[in-house]
Amino acid sequence: MRFRFTKMQGAGNDFVVLDATDGLPAELTPERARRLGDRRFGVGCDQILVIERSTTPGVDFRYRIFNGASGDEVEHCGNGARCFVRYVNEKGLSDKRSIKVETVNALLELRLREDGRVSVDMGAPVFERDRVPFDAKGLAPRPVGGFELWPLEAGAETAVLSMGNPHAVLRVDGDVDAAPVETLGPRLERHPRFPRKVNVGFMQIVSRSEVRLRVFERDAGETLACGTGACAAVVAGIRAGWLDEAVEVHTRGGDLRIEWAGNTEGLGARVLMTGPAATVFEGEIEL
Numbered sequence: 001m002r003f004r005f006t007k008m009q010g011a012g013n014d015f016v017v018l019d020a021t022d023g024l025p026a027e028l029t030p031e032r033a034r035r036l037g038d039r040r041f042g043v044g045c046d047q048i049l050v051i052e053r054s055t056t057p058g059v060d061f062r063y064r065i066f067n068g069a070s071g072d073e074v075e076h077c078g079n080g081a082r083c084f085v086r087y088v089n090e091k092g093l094s095d096k097r098s099i100k101v102e103t104v105n106a107l108l109e110l111r112l113r114e115d116g117r118v119s120v121d122m123g124a125p126v127f128e129r130d131r132v133p134f135d136a137k138g139l140a141p142r143p144v145g146g147f148e149l150w151p152l153e154a155g156a157e158t159a160v161l162s163m164g165n166p167h168a169v170l171r172v173d174g175d176v177d178a179a180p181v182e183t184l185g186p187r188l189e190r191h192p193r194f195p196r197k198v199n200v201g202f203m204q205i206v207s208r209s210e211v212r213l214r215v216f217e218r219d220a221g222e223t224l225a226c227g228t229g230a231c232a233a234v235v236a237g238i239r240a241g242w243l244d245e246a247v248e249v250h251t252r253g254g255d256l257r258i259e260w261a262g263n264t265e266g267l268g269a270r271v272l273m274t275g276p277a278a279t280v281f282e283g284e285i286e287l
């Protein structure tokens with residue numbers, strides 16, 4: 001079966017986008033998804049985005065996300081959300097500047113800005129451990145500001161939260177380029193206390209409004225940027241008292257702006273992410 005695709009990237013986190021608004025030529029099996037994600041035998045990407053029409057009144061689209069390396073479906077993808085809105089605008093699937101989209105577990109609102117960037121209402125962070133999910137049985141956290149850091153490993157005190165998908169965030173002293181992302185990242189990603197595995201962020205705090213971040217993503221390895229990872233890191237930093245409400249996040253692939261008023265309920269609980277999204281090329285592949 002031939003699949004048409006569009007290759008996109010948001011701050012270097014890259015995607016194969018499949019337009020399923022009129023259906024797909026065949027089911028996207030995990031095997032086909034892995035082939036699309038394969039950088040040698042397929043197209044190559046961190047995640048695959050599948051765009052569908054929504055059947056929910058008042059909601060424009062539905063989009064699904066699959067990690068390219070495993071073919072597994074995941075709950076949320078911040079950089080993907082920005083590429084999604086750029087895609088529907090460029091393809092003329094919608095002429096709205098503000099679009100509502102449902103994911104497997106959330107309703108997001110996205111806005112194309114005049115400066116070409118995209119802003120996404122990423123929803124509220126979740127701190128309840130069983131909803132992350134995170135098994136903290138027998139572990140004693142260290143309270144920091146209004147948050148808790150968990151001693152998952154010696155020298156690895158970790159904030160734990162969900163942005164719809166699970167995140168562990170470590171604060172790094174010194175240059176994040178020297179952080180043990182390749183060694184500690186995969187160990188924590190598959191740590192037995194995370195039954196659904198976890199995305200692992202390494203954050204260097206530059207000032208109260210600026211951080212540098214590297215993320216070892218669940219089932220993807222280190223990516224050039226992770227949108228939900230940027231939200232999780234900033235939320236953790238704000239709750240710990242290290243950061244202010246609006247933060248520039250420098251990743252290896254580009255910059256994201258994250259804003260969070262710090263509330264646990266209502267509109268102020270929602271995290272706003274702004275950043276770039278671009279089309280790279282289009283093509284067809286036999287799967």
Ligand SMILES: N[C@@H](CCC[C@H](N)C(=O)O)C(=O)O
Binds near residue numbers: 067166199
């Ligand atoms: N790159 C994404 C996150 C994609 C999903 C993640 N790997 C997971 O398994 O949760 C982003 O920009 O948020």
